[in-house]
Each structure stands twice: as structure tokens, then as C-alpha cells.
Amino acid sequence: MEGFLATVDVYRTAIGQTLFMSLVSMVVSGVLGLALGIALYATRPGNLMGSRVVFGVLGVVVNVVRPIPFVIFLAAVTPLQLAVVGTTVGTNAVTFAIALAAAFAVSRIVEQSLVGVDPGVVEAARAAGASRLGILLGVVVPEGLGPLVLGYTFVFVGIVDMSAQAGLVGGGGLGDYAITYGSQRYDYGIVYVSVATIIVIVQVGQLVGNRIARGVLRR
């Protein structure tokens, strides 16, 4: 336990870094993924902006990026990191990578949630004379909000997981802490403290997500 006590400052910083990486990439990927997911939903053949071509292209792009393991994605994304963040190491660079990777996962979850929305309400909105964009943002997204929130919660867990891998490129955070101060020094106390902390973060995230979803679904 003395290993942990000696590095408690590093531990505190690591928690801050993990939360920073998770929350910032959650917000950024949430917005990007929402846009991409809405586009996937809207261009699905037969839907509001049905287009076999656009839907097909978007689908392929998402399917190409999504299955790449995050560790490899981190390596592959370096040119983009350099261009956008200016560096390939550190918390900011990793946050960018996480946000990008997660956006593609979010897009599928958004698409799934929206496909579940009753087409009847879309028809009712069309009959009322609403524009297509107005229907997407004003009817489809609010109607699919319950599953959307649960989907976002699911993604949050994945993002915390990704943030732990950031340690590999000096991104900091609890994963970095567990490897550098824990496993590499054979101090498993530190590994377990890190694991426990991540579990707590995930639990809190899940709890908040469930609460919000329940509020939205009124159940």
C-alpha cells in the first residue's frame, strides 16, 4: 500500500486526466456521432432523405473505421493528430483520437435508436407541413431520446476503456498510472486501486444514464 500512498498525487492527477479524456471525448463524439447517425437514419432508403448512394457510402466508412482495434487506431490516426492537435502524445492528442473513434460507434447507436422511432409520427409531422430537417431534429431525435441516452451510456463505458489504453502513448490517466506505477513495478495494489476507480467511474456513469433515460421515458 505504501506504493500507492507515495504516488497519491499522481493518482489524483490520473483521475482528473481520465475524467477529462472521457468527458471531453464523450461530448465531441456525442455531437459528431449524432450528426453522422442522423445522416445514416435520414438517408436510409425509404426514409426522409432516402439515398441509396449516400447511405451506402456512409455505411462503408463507418464499417471500415469501427472494427479497428483502438490500439491500432491510435497508431493509424497520428497524421490526423499532428494536423489537428499538433502532437501525437499527451492527453489532448489521445482525447482527439478517442473522440474520433467513438464518434463512429456513436453513429451506429444513434442510427439504431432512431430507426426504432415509430414511422407514424414522422408521417404525422410531414402531414403537418414540417421540413425534413425540422422533423429530424424536432421529432425524430426527441422521440428516440430514451434509447439514445441508454446508447450514450453504453458508449461512455467504452470510452473509459479506450482512455485507459491511452497510457500507451503517454496520454496519462488511470490506465497509464496502473501500468507505469503498478504492473511495471509489480505493485498490484496500485493496479487494483486503478481498476476499482475505473469501476466506480463506470458505475456512476451508468447510474446517471439510467436516471436520465428513466426521466425521458417517464417509466
Add this chain to the structure above:
Amino acid sequence: MADSIVRLGSVTKHYVRAGAKTVTAVDDVDLDVTEGEVLAVIGYSGAGKSTLVRLVNALERPTSGTVTVAGQDLTTLSERDLRLARRKIGMIFQQFNLFRSRTVAGNVAYPLKVAGVAKAERDARVAELLDFVGLLDRAHAHPEQLSGGQKQRVGIARALATNPPLLLADEATSALDPETTAEVLSLLRRVNRELGVTVMVITHEMDAVRQIADRVAVMDAGRVVEHGDVYDVFSTPRTAAAKRFVRSALHDRPDAETLRRLRGRHPGRLVSVSVTDEPGLQQRIDAAFADAGVRTELVHGGVAELRERRIGSLTYETTGSPAAVDAALQALRAHGIRTEEEV
């Protein structure tokens, strides 16, 4: 003759599905809806009714033909102008299609929001509409807290929000129990009578036709095979499709199964006589059979009221020589009474 608010000219709608053959949902339909009337479009499921009504507010575009609403040809309009045109056409649905993410008031306010009506005016109009449909006290409830009938009343309030002169009802009562159906139909009638809204009802339910329709159009396999005054179409259906529908709606003629059972018990010739609003009809029927020396036994039938007039059919088993029965039927026809032998 009042003006037409809807005029369909040679409208055809094909659905092309990859790998499947083209489906003709609406086939060369000419149909007028007169301002101020309630027109019921009837027919079995798959007859093309739902597609037809969606052509009227351009949720579906016709493959060919013209759709004119309030003097405007919708087929020539851009998507943008179409949205403006749709605000003048209300629509209600079988499954209500209320927004679950909005309250009752929020649902009714939606078309007003879309039309850019200011908040204060919107609130006043929502209250007025909810009062009209009797749901003012449920303004802040969410749709899932309402019964089916209440949901449809919200649907009606929402459809009328922008004061449209035309309301389309797509099987609006088919998901409701008989009592609630009557309640919603009487509300639709008020919409027509008190607000002067022209109503186009798509239905396969006789009750809906009987309670509110002025005119009826019968659809079969994408075509309007018959249309006219409700009583005329129901009392003297000309096409096979209309006959079949009227028969199943009024339940006054024996179906094949019933007929088979009747024959088992009644060996004589079975004759169905149409019941119309003609005064003294029963005496005439009785006299015609009696004069020919034919004895009769009433074995099946039904008499109902349609638009305050009598309608139905009575099926008799006749006992007498073939010549005598023929003479009796001849006499009935001479009086303008329609008869049909059940075979």
C-alpha cells in the same frame, strides 16, 4: 352545386420494388370531394384507400394524373410549396401517431410551431382546440396516459390546429372499441357541421359510414368502382365489389356458409327482397306472394337505418309451384322492388 375542394384526375400510383413486380396501388382514379361534405372511401384492406388519401396531401406523389386541392395542383409544387399546402390539410391516423415526447398541449401546438405562430397566439389556439375536443383538463398529460379515444381526440385537435378547410381521416376509428368509435365519429361530425371542415374518411367500418358520411366511394383493386350518395350506393350497389362490401357491412344477406345451413332446414326456393324506404313495402311483398298462392317463411334478413332512411334485405323461403313463385317475383319487380334468388 358546391365547389370541389379535392379533385383527383386520372390518378395512378405504382410502387416499383426491386426484384418484385410493380404494384398498382391506385389505378386511374377520378374523384371529387365537394366542399363541406363528408366523403367516405370504403373498401377492403389492400384496395388502395390509404394510398389514395396520402395522394391528397402529397405524402405520396402520383405516378401520373393530377391532384388538385383548393384549386392548387399539388403535383406541380416544389417540396417547399408542398409543405405550405399541407398546412391547409389536416390528417388523423389509425394509430393516432401522437408525439410521445410531447404533452397533449405540445402535440396540438406542433403544427402551429411549424407554421411559425407566435407563442401567445399558439397557447390561446391550443386551449381553444382542447376545449373543442373536451380535453382541456388533460393539456399537460402525456399521450401514454390517455385512452384510445382521448388519443384520437388529441389527434383531431392537432390536425385542426392550423384551421385547415380539409381533414383526412385514415381508418381513424379502426383501433377503437364500438363505444369510443361512436364518440370519435360524433366529434368528426361536429368538426364538419360546426367548423365547416370538409372530411374525407377512409374506412372499412360500416358504423363510420352510417354515422357521418354524406357520400361514399367504393374502392376495389386500386379503382373507385362506384361512388354516390351513401343511401343510393348501399341500397342499390351496382358492382360486385360494392355488393360484397354492402353485404358484409349490413349483414342482411346470408353468406355462403349461412346459406348452406339454411338450405338444410328449408328445402323451398330462397328469395331475398331488398328493403327500401318505400312506404307500404311490407304489404306489397305480402300481397305479391299471397296473390300468386305462394306461402312464405322469413328465414334471414336485416333492416337498418341509413341517413334516416330504411335499408336492408329479407330472405324468404317460398313454398309453391315454380310458376307461382316466378309470378310473385314478377309482381314484386313490377312494383320496383328488387329481388334476388339465393343460389
